[in-house]
Amino acid sequence: MTVSRFDDATKARIDELVARYPNRKAALLPALWVAQEVYGGWLPEEAQAEVADYLGLPRAEVEGVATFYTMYNKKPVGKHHIEICHNVSCQVFGADDLIHYCEKKLGISAGETTPDGMFTLNRAECLGACCNPVAIQVGGKYYEDIKTEAQIDALIDKLRAGERPAFDTPQGKLPEARTFGRNR
């Protein structure tokens, strides 16, 4: 095994998660989230092994779980992971066209990462933002009501410039209650 990337702060975070459950195994999903963050957005074999060893689980079991869930990335992703919902509520508002436009603009196919490591593009299944199609997720942040190529241009430019609309952390300030399409 290569050098551990779990420092004391990471271990403390996982310990805090473990304390929520009756046994260590139950903390596997949250611990994998922490590991994915520590390992720069994906879970290489070393990361899975480190989680397994720390929780005292067989490595095969951890690999089984890590590969079952789509949001644990099994290969490196770009700095900005763009996922465009293509399920029916978004499909009928042109999600496929927007995905093709994105592919052309970034010069990659869905599922790939740009050579500069800036963007990964993916199709997403229903993001649960059906009332404001088309929905796009970048990292943990949703962008909704995206219907034109100009909006895609603006979003990608913004991301490329390193500027992204405020992304609230659990410690930070959360947005005011929003109506999500109601009474618009």
Next chain:
Amino acid sequence: MQEHPQLLYKHRQVPGIHTLDVWVKHDGYSRFKKALGMTPEDVITEVRTSGLRGRGGAGFPTHIKWSAVPKNRDVEHYLVINADEGEPGTAKDRDILNGIPHLLIEGCLIAMHAIRASKCYIYIRGEYVEPWQSVQRAINEAYKAGYLGKNVLGSGLDFDIYTHLGAGAYECGEESALMSSLMGERGMPRLKAPSAPLPMVSGVWQRPTVVNNVETIAAAVPIIEIGGAEYAKVGYGSPRSRGTKLYSISGHVNKPGVYELALGCPFSDLLEVAGGVRDGHKLKTYIPGGSSMGFAPPTPLDYPFDYEGVPAATGTLGLGSGGLIVFDETTPIVPVTKRLVDFYHHESCGKCTPCREGIDWLAKIYQRLVDGAGREQDLDLALDICDNIWGKSFCALGDSVVFPVRTSINLFRDEYMSYIKTGRDLVAV
């Protein structure tokens, strides 16, 4: 339009209602206090009187789940909230999580008291990072204010609520798969009663467990506030469908959004509240309650929209989760159905053969259709595969593909024939 009392959304539009201060100013946590003054049995009686049924899709009577939990505290009991909202077309729980998280927490507290649980896990789908943050912040506030923690409000009872983030698996919205996932396993379903004990007897960590949808738990708050009998008076349809329901109305309507309507109102009320089918177009079909319910014909429009009325009037599977998707005449039905088949193909966990293989075959047929290589017998073949998937797996994921395919072929056979004969859609997109 009928009257639609706003029970869950009573204070939805109040600025800052997601914060504890504003929530408490608008009667927040008074229902929890009221419930604490009642015995657990009395709380369950109110819920039984209210007629509340599960709002996640299955419509199982809530009080049966709650009263099946042992009436002692010999072992830990668990409340698990299903916030793994992933059914295409469904976006209602997200609105509660984002906008009125304290409603959920207050409902959790009432339910925990009723089932004698001191621990609750809110299982939120991995994509819902922002809703998760919203709920977690509300939980932190509730701990600080003493509504969560040890000896809450001097009751001698401990209440803890934790959030648990999923990682992208539709299957985890299924009760037994969700419990597996919560315990740190792959999200695969388990054998059900009567072949295995009910979760209320042996659920997560082999302890008594109640799994409820976000909206179901939220409904406990108005039930305690106005009483089960008053709640049961709300509703225009069947005596078995009482109270209000949140509908996320999407697709080709003028004002898509999440709306609260009384159960059993005419279907036309749903269209009206969402501003009607978008201007200049007419209704072609709609999915009444999340993609697995299937496609409904454009008429009738005046039937009672509730657990009993929807399947009777439309030939779909039912009310489901309340995710209404409206399609106008520009919708190409074959690609839309194909997208749903591909979705279930992608999300099948692979445990049961009828689901895993059956949906794989359906996906191949639909690919053939849109490639212009479809054969006439493919339609009957698809229907036959549906018959062989239905009811033959551990969970309902396989069944979920059956109604979209069946209703789509039965309602729009001419569009399928157009694909088969000309390789093109009838609808110009």
